Amino acid sequence: MSWLRRINDAIDEIVDYRALVPLRIAAGPLVLLHLRPLLELAADGVTYRDRFWMPFVSWFPAVSGDVYVVLLWAAAFFAVLMSIGLFTRVATATTAAIVGYNLFVSQVHYHHNRTFLFVLLIGLAVVPVGRVFSLDALLARRRGKPLPPPTARRWPLMLLRFQVAAVYFASGFSKLVDPDWFGGTVTRIRVEWYSADAVAAGVPERWVDLFGSSGFHAGFAKVVVLTELFIAIGLLTPRLRATAIWVAIPFHVAIQISASVQVFTFAALTALVIWVAPTLERRRLVIGQRRRWFAVAVRWLDWTGRFAVETAGGGDVEMHDPVRGRLVGGSAVARTLSLLPLSFWLAAPVDAATRRAVGPTSASDSAR
């Protein structure tokens, strides 16, 4: 079976984890946001042991309230170290361990959105994301012993990708097989809960009636379910990956607007960097002197480390892309913008249109 052989070979492949650095930096503030309500309670002298709590298993160690508070503050401290990249590996592993402990010490603490953050922390803890854009790297350079590049075997990335895709798939599939969900009952009732608030906020009643109707939800629920499943399958399919990421962005924004999911939206959006192709080879981008501002912008916004930017005479932009070869002018700019996290969502359709005009490329194109 060729797919099994490909997976087996990929496990040992050496890849570049530079693209996960933005996730590491963002994970610190996300952990702080996640811990904030618990730290506020702790400041008032309330810990999980002062209220109803229920362990998942009786043998799970339940620390005292005082130790618990120390653990929470330690997690906050190490989350900051993780973000700034100081003792990165230890800081990330410790943060992951305490966030995980807090999740599993009581069933009351358990939420999928916090668990998603925990999964990301575990993933970050086992890959070398502290070797660039970190104080560790800065201090090592100053000591005259620069850190090696952030390369490692691919298997942790494979597992992280599998788990993230599994989240979308499990969520979508559970709704697909539930007639109440797929038929629109669940979404209709959930919208009904907020109808009165919407009218009070000035939304026209006929809109509320329309968006609360069974007919609307019979279609809307299917769109939601199929979107989740498409994102799951698309993320795992190189040819569909860019489209799946493009769809996932408004999908998460919509969830954030319509539901209270704590840090999930920000974690899920930032986690999209795990789908950046972890190639060792960077794209060479040659930018003419007259467009130096563009070179500066790319250097600042290239958070996933995809470009080696050079400036040259003239005013044109030229990209040497490992998949699409040499691109010049507008197509190079569109391609560049489609590979920068901040401009991806707007530029990716333009880049796709440009690509269609030029002609078909290889199947792995969108994966890059």
Add this chain to the structure above:
Amino acid sequence: MSGVAVPERPASYWLRRFVVVTFVVLSVTAIVRGYFGPPPVFAWRMFPEASVWQAEIYRVDDAGDRIDVRDSWPGGYTWPTLVQGKGLGNPFDESGAVYGVDSTLHLLQGSLDWVAANTPDDHETVRLEAVVTYRHNGRQPVVVVLHSEERS
């Protein structure tokens, strides 16, 4: 028999494969396990229901009388100071069932047991009782009664 030698693999080679396969099996198992009731650990069933629930919670004394926990409670206890999270802090008003009715009933049962075991200044109550009314995804109301462990 061929004379071609099979290259020896280091232990780390097999360890990596063991970790990958174990992780995938555990992840899939957790997702499947989520279909068989709470707790929904790593099951990733987001917004599974639009069910609502409400409960009246009583202390039952030696004489068998049922006293609403919102009324006087020996020891000065109040339900919201003892129980918080996942909608359990205010069971008296109808609200959405976080992670579904089964999960809510599972946690409410746990909260009754915990409160019964952690209110030492209450010398009257022999057990707690919750009369729960839920509507699963807009269907007809269903009433269930939960009891805590007997207090010693």
